[in-house]
Amino acid sequence: MGPRRLLLALPLALALAACIPGEPTATLRPGRALVGEAVEAILTGASAEGARVAVGGEPAEVVSASGERVVFRVPELPGGPKPVEIQTSRGVARATLEVLGQVDRSRILLRLPLGETPKLPPEFRLLETTPLAGCGYTLAVLGYSGETLGQALEELEALDPDYKADPESLWSLGGWSGGEAIGAPQAHARGHKGRGVQVAVLDTGVDGSVPQGPGYDFVEDDPTPQDAFPGGHGTQAANLVREVAPEAAILPVRVCDEGGTCRSSWVVKGVCWVVENAKGPTVLNLSLGGDTPVGALKLALQAALAQGIPVAAAAGNQGAQGSPAHYPAAFDLTGLVAVGALQEDLSPAPFSTRGAYVDLAAPGAGLPCIGPNGPTTCNGTSFAAPLVAGAMALWLEAQPGLPPAQLQQDLEAWARPLPYPSQAVGKGMVDLSQKP
Known part of the structure; x- marks a missing residue:
């Protein structure tokens, strides 16, 4: 090709290149929004017809899509900047949305x-x-x-x-959320919030400020299981269940007195009361225990499991005292999940009891929680277990007839692996980001 023909060809090539469409772009209005609020995306280089939207990797409801405008609702996600991807016939238009959280x-x-x-x-x-x-x-x-x-x-x-x-x-002293850490917001966005499932909290009672169904007080032998423990141990546990499963029904069963003593006779009666009174899918949470096993309690828990009631039990807080076995978590019962505690960096909490019986781990150190007197900070496997109980409620909402053994297997199969010994974390941290 001669010089003149080359000079003529160059402008033609540049013009052709300018006609090749690049990736579409999107401008969001508003650029900050609460979960559930509508956001308008104005597209450049693509039509909105048939567009699909994801925010932070979660599908978003498309309210309308026509011309160059897509209107979508913010899915349930933790707060902070989230990538927005709008799939169009011309490619993916990307933007960033500031999700307003707490x-x-x-x-x-x-x-x-x-x-x-x-x-x-x-x-x-x-x-x-x-x-x-x-x-x-x-x-x-x-x-x-x-x-x-x-x-x-x-x-x-x-x-x-x-x-x-x-x-x-609205910030907190704790700096992290147990529910967010285990992926509860993603499960909520998929429509799982524990509706139709009961979680029986066998503890110090539950304050009346927590929405709850009818329970029982085996300490004072009356139908009013108020939380008399300073700081509200049972109330804190119940609120952590609700953080993961906000639509689950709390059944308050008081089996521990105002001094924190949980007599095994009270606990046995409490488990059997749940077995007799459970209506529909039910979970047992046991944020209690000790070093001496009680056969009557093991039989009661076997009865609960046989009725399809899975159990979340605290693994114990004796990690610094040689990790003696902690019962009932240490009972060898399939469907009873023994839960260890994690720190914010997802390492095992030093106090969390180690043992071959530990099945899963969950946040349990420096954990923001709510007691009868308002927000506080919770530490202990007592507060890791309710997060797993809440996770069980979400699985039972999704699959109401799921046997406890299969539920445990599913929780372990989808757990987030952690680089620590299984005696400390079991199969890893319970993870709801993908399932149920």
Whole structure:
């Protein structure tokens, strides 16, 4: 090819290249949103017809898709930046959405220039302003009476180029969530929240602030199993069950007194009461135990398992005392899952009892939880076990007739492997991110 023909060919090649479509792109409005809120994606380089949307790897409900606009709802996910993938006929359009997690839906923080007072639309009201000269801005705290927090943040920032809006995040001292760590939000997004399943919490009782069904108090022999233990051990356990299985029904069974003593006679009576009174799929949670096995309790647990009631039991907190076997967790009963405790880095908690009987592990150190007096921090295998009990409830909701032996096998098969001895973590950390 001569020089002249080459010069003519180059512009043609460049023009052809410019006609080849690249990957489509997406702009999100709003760019921050609560779980369940609608978000509009404006596509460039692709049609919205037939588009499918995933947020953080989870499928999102598409409300409408036409022209260049896709409207979808944010699936149930933990808060934070999440990748958005919109599958179109021209390829995948990608963006990032800030999912608003643990926030106060009725309050907003607004940064504005020093000395200014904001002029606000009707759905906002000014609660307080604080000049922060050292930081160079005024912080306004606003009350918000609307229902779409993500759009509200965007609306405020559109009022003035100098306005910057933030959600009022609700942080905790613990720094992590047991439910999030084991993948409960992903299970919730798949529609599993424990509906139709009962979880019997055999403990110090459960405070009346926790939604619950009729239970029994074997300490005082009456039908009111209130939590008299300082700090509310049973209440904390019940709330951790609900963190994983928020729609499961809590059955409070008081078998431990205000001093934390759980007489085996009370525990045996409590297990048998559940066996006699269980209606529909039921789980037993035993955040208690000791070093001396009781045959009567083993027989009671066998009766529960034979009736299709799986058991989550705390493995014990004697890891620093030589790890003596902890009963009832150490009973060799298929369908009874002995649970060890993990720290935030997913290493075994030093206090967690080691033993060949440990089946699974779950978060149990520095764990944010809720007692009768509000938020607190929980430590112990007592608080790892309820997370597994909640996981059992989700499996039974998905498969109501699942036998305890098969349920244990499924939990172990889908557990997250951990690089620690099986005596400490069993088959690994219970994991709901993919199943049920």
